[in-house]
Amino acid sequence: MIKVTQAFLPNQSEYQAILKSSWDQHWITNRGPLVLELEAKLLSYLNANQIILTTNGTLPLQVALKVLGGMGEIITTPFSYIATTSAILWENCKPVFVDIHPDYLTIDETKIEAAITNKTKAILVTHVFGNPCDVEAIQAIAHKHNLKVIYDAAHCFGVTYKNESIFNFGDVSTCSFHATKLFHTGEGGALFFSDKALYESLFYSHNFGHNGPHDFSGVGINAKMSELQAAMGLAVLPYMNQILEQRKTIVDFYNNNIDFSKVRTFTIRENAQWNYSYYPIIFKSEADLLKAESVLNKAQIFPRRYFYPSLNTVPFASTQSMPVSEEIAASVLCLPLYAGLTADETKLIVTILNDAL
Template identity: 65%
Template sequence: MIKNENIYVTKTFLPPQEEYNNILKRVWETKWLTNRGELVLELESKLKKHLRVSNVLATSNGTVPLQIALKLLGKGGEIITTPFSYIATTSAIIWENCKPVFVDIHPEYLTIDETKIEAAITSNTTAILATHVFGNPCAVDEIENIAQKYNLKVIYDAAHCFGVQFKGQSIFNYGNISTCSFHATKLFHTGEGGALFCNDKELEQKAFYTHNFGHKGTLDFYGLGINAKMNELQAAMGLSVLPYMDSILTERKKIIDFYNDNLNFSNLRKIKIRDNTAWNYSYYPVIFDSEEVLLRVEKTLNANNIFPRRYFYPSLNTIQFIKGANMPISESIASRILCLPLFVGLSKNNLVETVTIINKN
């Protein structure tokens, strides 16, 4: 008996290899592989146009922009953040010698509950670091009002948000700094990579030199910096993927429409997308009535070579080296949420099989 191909929660979109190779030829011609070569500059320029933003700083991965933002804005203080995110969000806070202070999440939007933020603010609070979960925007207007009231900075982990629009503009335009991941599993990718977005010119300049060792020319320095630069090979991948974004979104929307039309929602529910959002179809999470049901469904799916992901799990406040306060909503959601397969090329048969298994449980 021939074993069926494993179906994972995602599969990296790869453009035609010839198109990638044609862009790579320019690297061989220039002999310029890193230090902001012409491909990185071209990618930043095209991303600005595609995303309708005023600036893009391409980086080597999606975590270093968070670290840069925290280095510049966190100032070693308390950072109000969400327990429902990938580990990188909280790890970056701790790595930059700041203290994460968790605030529980909204049970439907799954983003940080803006109504609980003020109660967590102390004299040591310096910033709010919130995650737009699965491309679903936080309550950005309310968070901005709180930040202004208490003189706090706002950083958004927008790792899932490539192409998301909120109230008619890019979600990357909100906050003092927004960051994005271009990891191979993301909607748009450069293999490994990321970006930092900032509308304040002075802060943008600080972020720029910070991502390049602090350089001011070749022999002088503005200040402290690290190496967060994207290289030309990464940029080449991004340049070859970017022309396919419309078709990628179209295919992903078809899959999500199938899930929406065929799943039985009497015993599970989906994330609520915030009003005024042009969503990017980045993930398809479903929330079961209990962890027991989730585990039973997951086991059956795995037995049929279908491998969804418990994402985000566990709730970050429960991780041993973090040891945050109890966050009942986040802990409950994290124990019951499962992201279903969603990628270009996912077949109708695979979708039918996935839905059938879930509906039977």
């Protein structure tokens, strides 16, 4: 069986060696030494400004919305994982969808201003498959209308734009360190931000509102990363160059061997250094996608319809039509891509796919 992705796992003894200090100290949560070490190493590796690690990748969205969203309207993309829209609704905000660009697959920044009202509090958009939004245009719109910007950067570990970490753009960027991601801590995530004035409100919000052992700055939740998760991150991080090299090899093979007369892929934004996080192919129709998917599945190859469906069609968030997002969501399929996928497996995927087109 060839799955769409597979978690990279370091040698188990390496993980256990890192975790030993927590065992010895009986300290496995509440921002122990391993969490602090991982935060410092990630800031250095990513050239990011500030970080708070979290126990998953959805809670950072909720914390950012709680701090910056203010129970108002949030302009967002319909082409993302459900967590993006669910977090908006969970925080008693209203998602206002704006359609996407057909090539970049990120929000169409030229349509954002038309969606702004006097109830708009923030823009929360997704860097899709690691492909950055037009961060400069979005920042200009936000500045003009006095709005906050939150990026769902779940797929963006290691991505840069004009040689700057993508996590340094916007008021807050969130990331997922789920086991299926490029870099992972099993489950996990992070808040990234540049404004030091935001640190206390974000930090307190992710730790029950604690402002010291017996004082509380306000309402908070428990979003802290554990030492068990941090140990996994510390064990995975040294392998990042190897992981990226293997994924690039697979991407290059796909780029050079898929029959692009029948399908297309997306366009990486100019001045962006991509991270080879996903490989989406876009069919001419949903029928063509379903045919190819069926043939691949019969060969025990399991790509994924990602993202599907377009979030503006989900019943609890249903809104006006978003024709580009709906068309892309119906016709996009992510091919298997992970460190450990062999050359023979990659050739098999392409051979079967091309035969099915």
